[in-house]
Amino acid sequence: MEKLPIIALDFTGEEAIHFLKKFDEQLFVKVGMELFYESGPSIIKEIKDLGHKIFLDLKLHDIPTTVQKAMRQLAVLDVDLVNVHAAGGLQMMKAAVAGLNEGSTGKRPDIIAVTQLTSTSEIQMKNEQQIQGELIQSVQHYAALAKEAGLDGVVCAATDCEHLVNKLGTGFKYITPGIRPTGTAVNDQVRTATPSEAARLGAYSIVVGRAITGSADPVASYHQIKKEWSGTDE
Template sequence: MNPKEKIIVPLDVPSFEDAIALLDKLPEVTFWKVGLELFTSSGSQILEVLKSREKRIFLDLKFHDIPNTVAGACRSAARYGVDLLTIHATNGRDGLKAAAEAVQQGANQTGVTPPKVIAITLLTSISSRQLAFDLRVPLELPEYTLEMALMAKSSGLDGAVCSPQEAKQLRESCGDDFLLVCPGVRPDWAEKGDQKRTFTPTEAVKSGANYLVIGRPITAAKEPQLAWEKICEELSNFG
């Protein structure tokens, strides 16, 4: 895979107009993430623009509800023709299976390719201490994320979102066909922000990540295009 195709840039902006401005600043980016903030403000309008510009789309809405509701949401989302779609692994096995079936149904209804359904194992903003003391989960963080990923795989999902620090373990346990999408990726020259578990882009790819979600080091840079090119060059040198 071309290094440029491995990087997903988030459209983490509050409005449709801001999203268009960011798209125009980074015309070479091929894969964009649309999350809760932008989708809530602009709806499917931004997805239509991305499709018209022949961009790939990661619809990161992190569905979490009872199985029937999650299935309905996934069925509707699949009709947009997006490439990746997220749901929380904590939906449980029934919810994950329902989601996997629903995206096929939704895509068939509109004649588009079904999205890859990716499970959120654990938000990268959550530390080991928070997992134990705030969420009261008795497992160690690496063990917990592995259990979530294995459940997602056995339920028919295509991959998982995980910290790059857990990518190597998940790759070894879940196999080469299981997609790993890693946020919390920060170049050495960038600030970590609110991410607790980070790797550099080359470290993340070396650990088994298929896709890297890299936002503020690019979008908040004084010159976003130069920052994008710098990361692409780092990945090219690694490859």
């Protein structure tokens, strides 16, 4: 299967569709809170009608019953990937999988869990979350819970991947935001990597936003990042 970087559509609905029409190929795109809350389920249909795959990034985190019912509704939107916060716990994650199974009429969307955000540093984790120890230990713990709950993978920093592969194997999916091509701004991310570094470290997929969406030539930037990520010439 072709390795497609996931493009973060950090736009309003009209801007997102205008951006997508610059491309003449299937993309894998991330619809996050900003876009979904502004445009609602209609934006999912519009993007699907253009032939693209969708990661609906809403990071659900609530009591198990609420998450199960919410996932039941998200399942009918025909997205390809959804997520929750692993901090919600084992039972919440199991409920999320159950909700997706209940709401899906065909293959259910893949579901992954956020471990620690790539904007979170170890110092911040200790001081604000009151989690002691190393940040990678927290990531490994959350990832192991997600696998036990029956999820398909986790969201983590690319630099976490090699540790998780050693602990959980290559069959689990490691989705890595915080991707910054060499020479681009880090912005509000803390734990970053280049596309080629993410591939080398064992990432299953990468999420890239401003390096593509903020580019003067987003199509060219996308193909350059895709080339670096896949390790192939186009």
